[in-house]
Amino acid sequence: MSTTSTRVAIITGGAQGIGEAIALRLADEDINVVIFDVKGKESLLESLVKKIEAKGRKAFYVVGDVTNEADIKGAVDKTVETFGGLDIMVANAGILFMKPITECTPEDFNRVLGVNTLGVMLAFKHAAQQMIKQGRGGRIIGASSLSGKQGMADVSLYCASKFAVRGMTQATALELQKHNITVNSYAPGLILTPMVVHPDDDKHGGLGSVVLMNPALKPGTKGATPSVVAELVAYLIKPEAHFVTGQTITIDGGQYFD
Ligand SMILES: NC(=O)c1ccc[n+]([C@@H]2O[C@H](COP(=O)([O-])OP(=O)(O)OC[C@H]3O[C@@H](n4cnc5c(N)ncnc54)[C@H](O)[C@@H]3O)[C@@H](O)[C@H]2O)c1
Known part of the structure; x- marks a missing residue:
């Protein structure tokens, strides 16, 4: 991994909550930041870009949907075109979904697994392709959850989507090890963001x-505040974290022990 020049990160679902905290934290680490989020979040995205620029870093945002492969590939391509490469992908976008299994529909399943699992897969895939091409290593980070470690009533589809991220993190880490790319995920307990309103x-x-x-x-x-997760991500992108890969790291105030 390059440690000599300013690195570049993409954060999906970065307009608010955990993603926003990660974007601001990475800006403190001499990293230029691209924030990706859905249509309708433009004013949050614009103000976040200004906050990152005020820290002396470069930033821009891309509007898109993590379930759309062309949107994710387009964001990676625009990042490379603008900042010259991609070093860090944080596949953070996700949606919470609460409903008893007896009422869940195939449409619910496709929506929740679409954003939380397919969205992570597409971000992993296009980040990995770009990082392999560059040949300078990289860091890929996904959003799992305490619900990816332990089942909880009334969130079966959310749990399924987050357990899947954990499996994908392990498999992708093994595939990318030879390219000097680490792959990890965070598994937070309750983080006080708009998601839990x-x-x-x-x-x-x-x-x-x-x-x-x-x-x-x-x-x-x-x-806990989103900064607890942002600080974990700030560690995972450090050169010293090269020895951590394939992990889905629980950060939940002691709810679940691996
Ligand atoms: N807040 C928690 O307690 C908690 C706990 C465990 C895991 N997580 C996970 O952390 C991640 C961030 O959560 P948060 O609390 O900041 O949530 P949040 O709802 O505050 O923010 C999520 C962001 O993702 C964006 N997003 C949603 N669907 C998208 C799509 N299809 N394409 C692009 N962007 C999309 C939203 O617009 C939003 O800005 C999620 O994956 C979530 O599941 C959160």
């Missing part, structure tokens, strides 16, 4: 309180 939060104690009522969680479980 519930209309009844105010009645139960604020952001994340309804999600925390899930009986699968240990009593006393708390949420």
Whole structure:
């Protein structure tokens, strides 16, 4: 992996939440950042680009859908064209989906696995192709979840999508080892982002309180800010992290022990 010049990262689902925190954290590491998110998030994306530029880094955003291969390939191509290469891919975009299995439909399955699993696969694939071509190694990071380690009631499709990311992380890490590319994922517990907003939060104690009522969680479980995940990613992209690959790293305040 190149350590001498400014590296370049793409972060999918980077307009808000964990992705936004990662984008800002990587900008502190002399990394130019491309943020990828869906149509409708342009004002968040524009303001994030300005915040990254204020840190002295270069940035731009791409509007697209992680389930669309042309959008992901286009983002990688534009990144290479603009910044000269790609060193880090953070396949962060994801959607939460809660419904008992008795009510889940094939359409639900395709939507949740589409964004959370196919979206990660396409980001892994196009980042890997580019990094192999460059021949200077790289870092690929995916978004799994505590729900990718342990089943929880009423989130069967979300769990399926996040367990799949964990498997894909292990297999891809083995395939890319010879190219000096590490592949890891983060598996957070409750992180206080727009994803965990519930209309009844105010009645139960604020952001994340309804999600925390899930009986699968240990009593006393708390949420954390997105910065805890961003800091883990900041480690995974360091030269010293070359020895960490194929891992889906739990970061959940002690909910689940591997
Ligand atoms: N917040 C948590 O408690 C938590 C816990 C475990 C894992 N995660 C995972 O971390 C990742 C980030 O979560 P977050 O809490 O920041 O969520 P969030 O909802 O706040 O942000 C997710 C971002 O992904 C984008 N996105 C959704 N679908 C997309 C698509 N098809 N194409 C491109 N972008 C898309 C959204 O527009 C949004 O900006 C997700 O994969 C999530 O499953 C979150």
